[in-house]
Amino acid sequence: MTGESVSRKLTGYEFYEKTLGSPKLILAPMVDGSEQAWRILSRRYGAQACYTPMFHSKLFSDPKHGQKYRDDQWSTDKEDRPTVVQFCSNDPETLLRAAKLVENDCDAVDLNLGCPQHIAKRGHYGSFLQDEWELIANMVSTLHKELAVPVTVKIRVFPTVEKTVEYAKMIEKAGAQLLTVHGRLREQKGHHTGLADWDKIKAVKEAVKIPVFANGNILYHSDFQRCLEYTGVDGVMTAEGSLYNPAIFSDQSMPPFTWEMAKEYLEIVRDLKTSVRSGIIKGHLFKILHPSLPVHKDLRERLGKSSQWQDYYDVVMELKERLEADFAKIGEQGEFNGQLDDKGIRQYGHWRCQPYIRPPLPEDYGKKKNKKQENKREAEEEAGAGVNQKSDDKEVKKLKKDQEDEPAATTAATTA
Template sequence: MQRTIQKKSLCQFKRYHSTNRKLEGYEFYNKILGSPKYIVGPMVEQSELAWRILSRRYNAHLCYTPMFHSRLFSDPINGAKYRSEQWTTNAADRPLIVQFCANNPETLLTAAKYVEHECDAVDLNLGCPQYIAKKGRYGSFLQEDWETIYKLISTLHKELIVPVTAKIRVFESVEKTIEYAKMIESAGAQMLVVHGRVREQKGHHTGLADWTKIKAVKEAVNIPVIANGNILYHDDLQHCLEQTGADGIMSAEGHLFNPTLFTPLSLPPMTYDIAQEYLEICKQLKPITRPVIIKSHLFKLFHASFPVHTDLRDRLGVCFDVDEMVRITNELTERLKKEQQAAATKKEEVVVNDDNIRIYAPWRCQVSK
């Protein structure tokens, strides 16, 4: 089914770029993106091509690239190096949205022009809450500067051959959140991803996303709305769709711990099976996925096993060689299979902790405690 969606989207992409009319709103969402329900979000150095390929195998309908910095991407001196390291795609990598952070319309447009023929839309990051975003004045730290946001979006809307979309966080007030979303829509955004947390909800203060604010935005605008936040398990997907009325669901961090999140399974898959599959994809790509990215994925996939297998955790921590990462994965795979065999006579128990997190056997993919 997913291969059919990808093939259909690629054909639509070719037709889309051969015409002078840029599709907008639901026409864009349905005809170009294929009405995606399950979406892998943009994650810095984590939603790279290899991960997107893996994600599409497990029912991801649409993928975002990692967030790219528009100034670095378009830099006349060092931009080529940055793009070669960060920006990788192929013909099967569709539908695809490229995300940038920016605070200058001309710089953003220059960066977006490099990718407009190889993607289905360009997204503006208005959601990043990290200190680096505050220091660089982008992401959620632009959300009080509506004039700049309007210029950023309207510039891309007028100048690109593909649509512009945006990913936002909510305000404390529902009314201000709605006003904000309507402003972004009026600037020319053709789809809106709404993360139901305020800017201050991060790190140890993450808390729950507010789905009621996502619902309010969905009811207030006339473009597709994607819900983001509180998606840990497959059954969360339908709950979120029902409660928000959103057109689709985006998962970011939760998807890193279990890339089969969008696939209905009675139990999560084995960590080592997913890690082996991901590594095979990485090895097949030219250029191969950068080791620092591979390492980060392996740490998340194996996080439940590493507190026991600390020697392999330590080896991975200082490793920058892909072949060594494969050896570490193979060794851990053998150990986990032995643990499974030893526990074969027992029924696998699922424990729910005080934070309502499901804890599975350590050889299964699962979110972090």
């Protein structure tokens, strides 16, 4: 914690410009995905503002166990700015207690109204508050009146433009100073994710007077500008795009090598004064390295069994040697340079960072005989978004157990 004082509370575009610095490229809040180490890496490659992972306000502010939760989940320093701290909650007073604990160490506090996961339904927060407008207005208004920093809100859209706009205007009226619109419905998640609706985001931007960030459909750096131009928003946020290519915020002619990003992330983790949980590190590595590991399956297995920093580092350095050899076999002239395949997906060598493209659902998906397999796929989406780990990986088993034992505390790399 920095303990440094926060400047006079600003609102709306004054807050966006003077406090946040008019960011266009923003790292999204992700449970177990946008921790301090990842924010540092993202800023190095061009992220202009970052959100923390979603924190559970009740656990964060609990008088008995809250300190342990905060020590485990939340860290920052004076270089980690601008930063917005995100909470989930369904109670104004609990939310305020949690927010008061961070108001001197961040630039704004964000209310999560977008999490679509089953754990959010069970905990009654995120997008599952979408129909409780009076409660939402009360939470936003409480933070607006009582905090030293602005309150921002992240939402999902409704099936119609009209209701989405009405929802956004209600939140603005309650006191939100910035709104992030994830252009997907609450039902769009996992293998049912589909495309985000930029038209609804555009409609919200045109209807409200506060700054608006867009979220959804950002796979490549060029998508930032496309979204800015199409929707007219003030900034564009990415979650999954960053997880698979931390350098997505920078305009590079070719994506970076996977091992380079993995090595740089591990070195940041090593140098941080606060520790990063092993499961978080492993989740990041599986995503960064996802194009490379299917080619070198023995290293994928080693990574799945690893639990210590040095073990992770050794796997990455061995993978580096192999990928350099793979690259040398074809030479720079023979490398894929991002040309589109017949499905419109850019092609790169397996040594380069690239977005995760979800496979199509099987034809019999949804039939009773495959229900067990569907549940397994959905669980893997919530616990790691395609990390391709063995089912007996102890870290994944522990993560799933934690989710059952402590709702809302740990849902790996879920977009908040």
